[in-house]
Each structure stands twice: as structure tokens, then as C-alpha cells.
Amino acid sequence: MDDMKKAANSSCNDGVLLRMGLNDNKAGMQGLDKEKINKIIMDATKGSRFYENELKKDQQVNQRIEKMMQLKEKVTTQQLLKAQLQVDKLVIELERSRNLSSTIVHIDMDAFYAAVEMRDNPELKEKPIAVGSMSMLSTSNYHARRFGVRAAMPGFIAKRLCPHLTIVPLNFEKYSKVSKEVREILAEYDPNFMPMGLDEAYLNITEHLEERLNWPEDRRRFFFNTESTTRIDKDGMNMSAKFNEGEVSSSPVLFEDNTSLMDDGFEQRGLSVENSVVFGTSAEEVVKEIRFRIEQKTQLTASAGIAPNTMLAKMCSDRNKPNGQYRISPERQAVLDFLKDLPIRKVPGIGKVTEKMLKALGIVTCSELYQQRALLSLLFSEVSWRNFLDISLGLGSTHLEKDGERKSMSTERTFSEINTAEDQYNLCRELCRDLAQDLQKEGLKGKTVTLKLKNVNFEVKTRASTVLSSVSTEEEIFAVAKDLLGTEIDSVAPHPLRIRLMGVRVSGFLTEEEKKYQQRSITSFLKSGKEIGFLRLQPEKSNQEYFTKNSEASHRGSFFDQKRAARQLNSENISPNESRGKQLFHDDKSSANFVEERKKVTDLQNSNAREIFTCPVCFEEQSSNNLEELNRHIDECLSGMHVKDTVEISKNDSSRENTPNFLPQFKNEHVDEREKNNTDQLAGTDQSANVSDSSTNNSTEKFGQIIPDKSPRERQPSNLSDIVRNMCMKQCLFPKRISQDNEDHFDKTEQIEGTSSSHFFDTKEDTALVCPVCNSEQKTTNLVSFNRHVDVCLNKGLIQELTEKEDFPTKTYNMENSNRVFSGCLSKGQQCANPSQGTKRSGLTASQSVSKKAKSSNSKHTIEMFFK
DNA sequence: CGGATCGAC
DNA sequence: CTATGTCGATCCG
Numbered sequence: 001m002d003d004m005k006k007a008a009n010s011s012c013n014d015g016v017l018l019r020m021g022l023n024d025n026k027a028g029m030q031g032l033d034k035e036k037i038n039k040i041i042m043d044a045t046k047g048s049r050f051y052e053n054e055l056k057k058d059q060q061v062n063q064r065i066e067k068m069m070q071l072k073e074k075v076t077t078q079q080l081l082k083a084q085l086q087v088d089k090l091v092i093e094l095e096r097s098r099n100l101s102s103t104i105v106h107i108d109m110d111a112f113y114a115a116v117e118m119r120d121n122p123e124l125k126e127k128p129i130a131v132g133s134m135s136m137l138s139t140s141n142y143h144a145r146r147f148g149v150r151a152a153m154p155g156f157i158a159k160r161l162c163p164h165l166t167i168v169p170l171n172f173e174k175y176s177k178v179s180k181e182v183r184e185i186l187a188e189y190d191p192n193f194m195p196m197g198l199d200e201a202y203l204n205i206t207e208h209l210e211e212r213l214n215w216p217e218d219r220r221r222f223f224f225n226t227e228s229t230t231r232i233d234k235d236g237m238n239m240s241a242k243f244n245e246g247e248v249s250s251s252p253v254l255f256e257d258n259t260s261l262m263d264d265g266f267e268q269r270g271l272s273v274e275n276s277v278v279f280g281t282s283a284e285e286v287v288k289e290i291r292f293r294i295e296q297k298t299q300l301t302a303s304a305g306i307a308p309n310t311m312l313a314k315m316c317s318d319r320n321k322p323n324g325q326y327r328i329s330p331e332r333q334a335v336l337d338f339l340k341d342l343p344i345r346k347v348p349g350i351g352k353v354t355e356k357m358l359k360a361l362g363i364v365t366c367s368e369l370y371q372q373r374a375l376l377s378l379l380f381s382e383v384s385w386r387n388f389l390d391i392s393l394g395l396g397s398t399h400l401e402k403d404g405e406r407k408s409m410s411t412e413r414t415f416s417e418i419n420t421a422e423d424q425y426n427l428c429r430e431l432c433r434d435l436a437q438d439l440q441k442e443g444l445k446g447k448t449v450t451l452k453l454k455n456v457n458f459e460v461k462t463r464a465s466t467v468l469s470s471v472s473t474e475e476e477i478f479a480v481a482k483d484l485l486g487t488e489i490d491s492v493a494p495h496p497l498r499i500r501l502m503g504v505r506v507s508g509f510l511t512e513e514e515k516k517y518q519q520r521s522i523t524s525f526l527k528s529g530k531e532i533g534f535l536r537l538q539p540e541k542s543n544q545e546y547f548t549k550n551s552e553a554s555h556r557g558s559f560f561d562q563k564r565a566a567r568q569l570n571s572e573n574i575s576p577n578e579s580r581g582k583q584l585f586h587d588d589k590s591s592a593n594f595v596e597e598r599k600k601v602t603d604l605q606n607s608n609a610r611e612i613f614t615c616p617v618c619f620e621e622q623s624s625n626n627l628e629e630l631n632r633h634i635d636e637c638l639s640g641m642h643v644k645d646t647v648e649i650s651k652n653d654s655s656r657e658n659t660p661n662f663l664p665q666f667k668n669e670h671v672d673e674r675e676k677n678n679t680d681q682l683a684g685t686d687q688s689a690n691v692s693d694s695s696t697n698n699s700t701e702k703f704g705q706i707i708p709d710k711s712p713r714e715r716q717p718s719n720l721s722d723i724v725r726n727m728c729m730k731q732c733l734f735p736k737r738i739s740q741d742n743e744d745h746f747d748k749t750e751q752i753e754g755t756s757s758s759h760f761f762d763t764k765e766d767t768a769l770v771c772p773v774c775n776s777e778q779k780t781t782n783l784v785s786f787n788r789h790v791d792v793c794l795n796k797g798l799i800q801e802l803t804e805k806e807d808f809p810t811k812t813y814n815m816e817n818s819n820r821v822f823s824g825c826l827s828k829g830q831q832c833a834n835p836s837q838g839t840k841r842s843g844l845t846a847s848q849s850v851s852k853k854a855k856s857s858n859s860k861h862t863i864e865m866f867f868k
Numbered sequence: 869c870g871g872a873t874c875g876a877c
Numbered sequence: 878c879t880a881t882g883t884c885g886a887t888c889c890g
Contacts, residue, residue, distance in 0.1 A: 054880095
């Protein structure tokens with residue numbers, strides 16, 4: 001967002017102080033010099049918990065650097081020479097595939113939030129201002145920057161730097177509105193432009209430039225905003241809305257010394273009719289036109305960069321800001337000239353830490369980055385050094401990829417210290433509630449819940465748990481999160497957990513495909529009694545829900561509101577008793593309530609009065625509410641379908657054997673030129689693999705053999721083992737991989753993302769089959785036998801458990817969230833206790849060779865293949 | 869997979 | 878008093 005953020009940290013000496021200070025200080029009547037600024041910051045910082053943590057982090061980075069330097073010492077000349085050869089081969093390839101044919105533009109609004117606030121409140125125009133709060137600033141205007149006030153700085157420190165600083169609170173609605181106005185303009189030049197936050201965007205104007213060549217002059221004519229904000233129609237009519245403000249003050253608000261585009265010689269062009277200006281057909285002219293229109297429409301200025309790829313364009317927009325633009329002409333030499341002395345820190349993706357590490361190697365500029373390419377290839381991961389190489393050659397994306405599906409969703413909050421378990425659980429629930437709401441908006445469900453905690457010393461911890469059934473509701477998320485939180489509370493007991501931030505994240509979303517099948521998998525089956533559970537309790541109340549009710553009854557409104565209210569009342573201290581783990585309530589009143597409510601639940605469960613049974617196999621409601629009878633019915637149902645099902649599965653195995661189906665699909669249609677080249681060539685040697693991959697990829701037919709391919713509504717699970725198998729397949733949790741060859745392991749992410757199915761029962765030599773029910777390793781690798789075992793196990797185990805009303809064996813499937821459904825059905829209120837089982841995940845059995853093929857056809861790093 | 873870290877806005 | 882919130886990527890164990 002903010003141009004100065006990086007400058008703040010660039011080319012500093014080591015040390016926390018300098019990191020937080022700034023280096024460049026624009027000359028001006030007012031303002032502070034670098035030294036003063038750093039001193040003030042230091043005084044405000046020194047001794048704080050925050051500072052101590054910064055020091056600690058600094059030490060860790062230093063250790064990383066030390067490790068790297070030790071590695072460097074071991075590098076022999078021979079290794080270096082060899083690496084040099086390898087890398088240079090790659091350089092030739094990269095060079096050969098350099099693509100200069102696109103015209104990419106990066107637009108960056110100048111000090112966006114601050115500029116908007118100044119525009120809307122003229123009183124602020126002459127003053128140093130910042131947008132944010134006393135604890136954190138989002139941006140500052142250029143006036144304030146002269147005092148060292150910048151984004152990501154806490155307001156109270158900014159105030160010390162610049163006592164006259166006006167801090168205005170964030171107003172996202174307003175910024176969004178302005179942002180939308182800007183985007184409307186951008187879309188005219190590239191309908192597929194890519195916004196990056198509210199104040200930045202990339203455009204690919206290659207096509208626009210071509211079309212524009214044929215445009216008549218009038219189509220490139222724009223009027224000043226006293227009349228119009230956009231070009232006129234052929235009839236000379238205004239096409240767009242007028243400024244609603246009615247005020248004519250169009251002068252830029254941002255910089256006292258600025259030169260508006262209007263003063264920038266547009267009138268001298270001689271092309272303009274009164275009050276209008278005509279733009280040319282070059283890329284520069286297009287971008288000037290865009291910036292002109294933005295300014296006319298919003299009274300805000302933007303900076304821009306023009307270059308053959310996104311990386312360069314972004315760096316260009318930084319070059320002449322504020323209110324300027326810069327272009328790298330599409331020639332190799334122009335690119336290299338631009339990079340020659342450019343500090344690596346200016347490169348997007350190179351941050352504070354990377355800068356420091358590279359600096360330890362004597363690398364500061366991009367040309368130095370290139371010179372050290374061989375060494376870097378030995379010291380850094382492949383991904384990293386290839387990225388470095390791309391950077392030093394000036395290579396980047398020449399097209400704008402649509403960003404794919406969201407991968408996670410989270411919410412987190414900072415607050416003044418919270419140290420009682422009760423408060424922490426309440427807060428956690430509130431976060432879960434908010435998150436659940438957000439998830440709902442996008443209709444997402446995820447399998448992994450991550451809890452994030454920051455203690456009062458600013459140390460951050462995350463704890464994650466992946467569950468079998470995907471979660472989306474407040475209760476479901478909280479059920480997982482509260483355990484994670486409980487574990488953390490326990491881990492510091494008897495001391496209280498003293499935190500200043502808590503966050504909850506959900507990730508591992510189901511793909512569309514998975515969503516469909518999930519409906520008839522055991523997960524949904526077990527997940528909630530509401531849907532298709534074979535036992536319904538009325539009213540449907542889980543323990544958690546009682547907890548909610550309870551806490552909500554005593555606290556109205558948001559947790560923070562209550563805290564605030566409590567502080568104001570300031571009468572009663574919440575007793576900071578030993579907050580032992582999962583004991584949710586500490587004060588007598590709520591404890592009592594909880595116990596009482598809990599009792600109600602068990603009472604309800606014990607009185608069979610309102611139970612309705614639904615058979616999990618045939619899905620028929622049972623007339624009897626007798627457990628024994630239900631069990632007998634289920635037995636019959638299961639044994640009736642058992643044999644047939646086994647045969648069906650075994651038949652499918654053979655057809656599945658060599659058709660791996662976990663390969664990820666191509667994420668986007670467009671393939672980078674150089675990737676295309678390589679895949680084309682690879683196709684020669686690897687054709688068969690590609691064909692087979694793509695054919696299996698979407699093969700619903702094959703998929704359908706495993707799970708009969710009818711609409712979920714049409715077909716319900718035939719028996720429990722079927723259900724379990726479906727679940728296993730979709731969740732990729734099976735079978736267990738015994739031999740742990742750590743070398744050359746494949747990318748699990750890809751497999752989980754992709755539609756994995758066929759590898760479920762794949763037989764591999766290094767794979768032992770482990771029964772998901774009894775958890776015992778099976779001697780046989782024969783799938784038919786194995787399936788039989790699982791079926792037997794299921795029938796024997798599950799039904800027996802049902803009948804005997806004992807706890808689910810510890811060594812079973814992890815039921816996690818499903819506990820409450822099971823508890824209701826198995827043993828009237830008894831929970832099946834296997835809390836930790838679910839976090840253990842089995843490895844996958846996909847063959848590595850296949851996995852590599854997947855990469856070669858899809859990955860950015862295909863070039864590697866050439867050197868083998 | 870889980871956890872830490874980096875980087876961007 | 879008072880040092881953000883959200884997201885994706887990567888690396889390591």
C-alpha cells in the first residue's frame with residue numbers, strides 16, 4: 001500500500017532501531033533529520049515488551065545468517081564452478097524465452113487513505129496527517145512523512161515525532177467507494193485488470209494499445225472536470241456523471257509543491273479544444289490519460305509504472321512517485337539498465353529479512369544479485385534462487401492471472417491483556433462466530449482450524465487441527481478451537497495464559513467436487529443430528545450450544561463491548577483464579593448454570609420420550625424408539641447389502657489401478673510463454689503421461705466407478721463401509737504409509753487440492769494397508785481381502801458397540817466433531833473419547849513418478865528437466 | 869500435516 | 878496507556 005514502507009527499512013545497518021527509523025528525509029522547511037527521528041523512536045521504544053521481542057526476532061535472523069555463512073564456508077571452488085555452469089545453462093533458457101511483448105501497467109494511488117481524508121476535509125490539507133489510530137497507522141501524508149511518520153507505525157510514536165500530527169480514523173467505506181470509482185476507469189483499459197488492495201492495480205494494456213491505434217482523436221479527448229469527467233460522445237454529449245460535490249476545486253490536495261497533470265503542459269499540446277485535452281496512442285499517453293481521468297474524477301493523484309512484466313511495472317510506479325510515472329521500454333537492455341543499481345529491497349517479494357541475508361553476502365543491488373547467482377543456487381532453496389535469478393534478469397509475469405480460489409479465511413483481534421480462561425473462551429467463541437458468518441457469506445467449509453495467540457510479550461503461536469468433517473458453523477469451529485485453546489491454557493498452567501491477541505482461521509476448503517460428494521459421505525452423516533443423523537434429539541442442543549446460551553444470557557453484545565462496560569463500571573474484579581484448562585466457568589454463578597444446563601441435556605437424553613431414530617443404512621425412520629430394536633434393524637440392513645457391495649468394489653479396483661487421479665488441474669488457461677515452450681518440448685518425451693493425466697483428471701466416469709455416479713440426492717449410502725470408504729477417499733487419509741522414505745517426497749498439497757480418489761485403494765509395494773476401524777496393519781495387500789476385513793470390522797465393531805453401549809474403541813476412526821452425535825446414539829450421553837487420534841494423518845500412496853509428471857506439465861520449473 | 873516465518877497491502 | 882488485520886507462500890521437521 002504505502003510507498004514509504006520499504007524505504008524505511010532499506011539499506012540500514014543492522015539493528016532494531018534503524019529498522020524502525022527511516023533513512024530518507026526529504027528536505028523541507030519543517031521536518032526532522034534522520035538522527036532525531038531515530039532517537040525519538042528509540043526513546044519511545046526502548047524497554048518495551050515490543051522492543052524486547054524485536055530484539056529476539058533480530059537474533060533469530062542473525063542466527064539464520066550465521067548458518068548460511070557457515071554453509072558458504074563449506075562451498076568449494078569446484079562446487080561453485082559446477083553450479084555456475086548449471087545456472088548459466090538456465091540463464092540461457094530464461095533469456096531465450098524472455099517476453100517483451102506485453103505492456104503491463106501498475107497504478108498506485110498516492111498516500112491513498114490520507115489523500116482521501118484531505119480531499120474530504122480541507123482543514124487537513126495543510127497539516128501533517130496520518131490515518132489510523134493511536135496504536136497503528138495505515139498511512140500518512142507526505143507532510144507527515146517528513147517527520148518520520150509513516151505507515152505501520154503506532155500513532156503514539158508518531159505523535160512524539162510530530163506533535164501536531166492529526167490522526168484521523170480509518171473509514172474503509174469511503175476508501176472503497178473511491179477505489180470503485182478508480183476501478184471503473186481502469187476497467188476501460190483492461191477489463192481483466194487485477195486490483196491489489198484498494199489503492200493498487202495491474203493492467204495489461206497490450207490489447208488496448210492495438211485497438212487504440214485506430215481510434216479517432218475525439219475518442220482520446222477528455223475534458224477538465226469543470227465540465228465533465230470523461231471523454232465526450234461523438235455528439236459532444238457528456239458521457240459520465242458530473243462531480244457531485246458541485247465544487248470546482250479540482251486542484252490536487254496532496255502536495256503543496258505538486259504539479260497537477262493539468263499544469264503539466266497539457267494545454268501546450270495545441271491539440272486541445274477549450275477545456276479539453278487529447279492523449280496520444282503510446283503507452284505513456286495511455287497511462288497519462290488514466291491518471292488524468294483518475295484525478296479528474298476523484299481529485300486524487302496516482303503514480304504509475306509501465307513495463308513488459310508485472311514485477312518491473314511495480315518497481316516503475318515507485319520510481320517517480322508521487323504523481324508521476326515511469327516506463328521501461330520493451331528492450332532487454334532497457335530492463336537491465338533499470339535493474340543495474342536498483343537495491344534488491346525495491347523488488348516486490350524481497351523484504352526485510354531477505355534483504356539482510358543477501359546483504360550478508362555482499363549483495364545489495366540487482367546486478368550483484370546476478371553476479372552471485374551460482375553461490376545463491378547453493379545457499380538457497382530452488383524456489384528462492386530461481387526467484388532471485390528471475391529478478392536479476394528482470395523477468396516476471398507477462399500476463400495477469402486471475403487469483404484462484406480462496407485458501408483460508410480468518411479473523412483476529414488485538415486487545416489489552418486477557419488472562420482468565422473464561423474470558424479467553426468467550427472471546428474465542430466470538431471470533432468463531434464472526435468467522436462462521438464470513439464463511440457463510442462465501443459458502444465455505446474447511447477442514448483445518450488454526451488458533452493464533454500472541455502473548456503479552458508479543459510472541460506468536462499458532463496451533464492447528466485438521467478434522468475429518470469440514471466445519472463452517474460457529475459451534476463446529478469453536479468445538480475445535482476451544483480444544484486448541486484449552487491445550488494452550490493447560491500448557492502454561494498453573495500460570496494464566498496472558499494474551500494480547502487471538503485469532504481463528506479456517507482452511508482446507510472443500511473443492512466443488514468434494515462438496516457434492518460430501519453430502520453422502522459419513523462426514524455429513526455424522527456431523528450433525530439435524531440433517532440425516534439416525535437419532536434426533538429434540539430440542540437439538542449440544543453442550544456447546546448450552547454454553548453459548550449460558551454465556552449470552554449473562555453477556556449481551558460483543559465481548560469487547562462488555563469488557564469496555566466492565567472497565568467503566570470498574571467495580572468488581574474478575575477473580576484471577578487459577579484458570580485450569582477446560583474448566584470454562586470459574587465464578588460460582590456460571591459454573592452452577594453450566595452444571596445445571598448440562599444436567600438438562602442428559603435428562604433429555606435419558607428420557608427417550610422425544611427421540612426419533614432414523615436408520616443410517618436405509619434411512620427410514622423407525623417406529624420404535626427402543627435402542628435394541630434399532631440396532632437389530634441396522635444389523636439386518638447392513639448384512640443384507642454387505643456381500644454385494646464388496647464385490648462391486650473389488651471389480652473396480654483393477655480398472656483403477658494405473659489411473660492416478662490426484663493430479664491438479666491447470667489452474668489457468670494462460671501459460672507463461674516460457675512454460676509453454678518447455679511443456680511443448682516435454683510433450684515429445686512425456687506425451688503419454690500428459691494424455692493419461694488429462695484424461696483421468698476430470699474423469700467422472702472413473703470416479704463414478706468408485707462412487708456410483710448419480711446425483712447425491714438420488715443415491716444414499718448403501719452401507720456404513722461404503723460411507724467410510726467415501727470419506728476416506730475424499731479426505732485422503734488412507735491407507736497409512738508405513739515406510740517413511742523421507743527423501744524426494746511429493747507435494748502433498750497438490751494431491752489434497754486435486755480430486756484425489758483412485759489412489760485410495762491403490763496397492764503399492766511400500767504400502768501397508770491399515771484397517772481404519774481396528775487400526776491394525778493388514779498382512780495382505782490384496783484389496784479384496786482388505787475390503788472384506790474392513791467390512792467385517794465395521795459390522796462387528798460398530799454394531800457391537802451400538803448394542804453393548806460401550807465407548808467407541810479408542811483405536812477407531814477419529815470422530816472428532818462428530819462425538820456428540822455418536823454419544824447420543826451409542827451410549828446416551830457418553831462421549832467417545834479419542835481426542836488426539838484425528839490429528840494424526842496418514843500418508844498418501846500416490847506414486848512419486850506420477851507426481852513428478854504432474855509437475856512437469858504444470859509447474860513453473862519445468863526447465864529443470866532439460867538438465868537431467 | 870503443523871508450525872514458524874516472510875512478505876504484501 | 879498505546880506496536881494491526883488478512884492472506885498466500887515457503888521452509889522445515
